[in-house]
Amino acid sequence: MTGLPDYRLERDAFGRLVLTTEDGERHEGVVPVRAFPIGAPDQGIALVDPHGHELAWIDRLDDLPSPLRDLVASELAAREFMPVIECIFSVSSFATPSTWKVKTNHGDTDLVLKGEEDIRRLTSPGLLIADSNGIHYLIRDRYALDTQSRKILDRFL
Numbered sequence: 001m002t003g004l005p006d007y008r009l010e011r012d013a014f015g016r017l018v019l020t021t022e023d024g025e026r027h028e029g030v031v032p033v034r035a036f037p038i039g040a041p042d043q044g045i046a047l048v049d050p051h052g053h054e055l056a057w058i059d060r061l062d063d064l065p066s067p068l069r070d071l072v073a074s075e076l077a078a079r080e081f082m083p084v085i086e087c088i089f090s091v092s093s094f095a096t097p098s099t100w101k102v103k104t105n106h107g108d109t110d111l112v113l114k115g116e117e118d119i120r121r122l123t124s125p126g127l128l129i130a131d132s133n134g135i136h137y138l139i140r141d142r143y144a145l146d147t148q149s150r151k152i153l154d155r156f157l
Contacts, residue, residue, distance in 0.1 A: 007056055009047070009068060017075055019047055019055055027055055032072050037080065038122055038138065045072065083109070085129070085139045088149040094156070097132070104137065111137060116156050127153075 006022035009030070017030040027049050035044030045058040061069055083104035092099040096115045102108070111131035113119070118130040127139040139145070142153055 009071060011071070017047075017071070021055075030055060031079070032058075032076050034076065034080070037082075038126065038128070045076075047072075082136050082138050085137050085145075087146060088152045091152055091155075096156075102137070111135070113156070119156055 008020040010018055010020075012018045012028060016028055017032075019027045019030045021027070029050040030047050031050070033046045033048055034041055035046065042061040043059065045061060046054045047056040047058070048054050058064065058072065061072060064072065083106045085102050085104055087103040089101040089103065089108075091101075091113075096113055098113050100111050100113060102111060111129070112133075113129065114132050120128045120130075122128055125141045125143050127142055129137045129139065131137065139153075142150065145153065
């Protein structure tokens with residue numbers, strides 16, 4: 001983190017992150033934001049104030065001391081919920097909108113795909129699927145899915 005020894009990061013009584021700079025200035029409600037959340041999730045993390053102004057930069061999360069790394073990682077996990085699809089069991093229809101029954105790293109769930117445009121291609125072979133509730137589901141490697149899941153997915157791509 002730029003100036004790591006000169007900054008202090010902690011939670012206040014309300015659970016919000018507070019960044020104190022070397023000159024003693026306190027910034028409440030600080031939020032960590034990943035520069036590359038999918039491609040390089042542990043590299044390039046900005047600490048920004050509630051207005052979106054960057055206050056500090058973390059080059060690599062692994063370079064932080066353990067307590068600070070755990071604090072930033074827990075805050076990121078709390079604000080970034082992106083289940084990873086591991087298997088597609090079935091779809092209600094190959095026309096949209098359709099309900100998908102899937103297995104994720106957080107358990108089995110149903111998602112509603114409003115339109116094929118809600119499936120975004122990432123750096124191959126990744127996909128990002130947005131459901132009707134605004135939750136984004138990640139498929140890290142569509143070729144690593146089982147045969148049935150790939151067949152279902154291919155109908156929408």
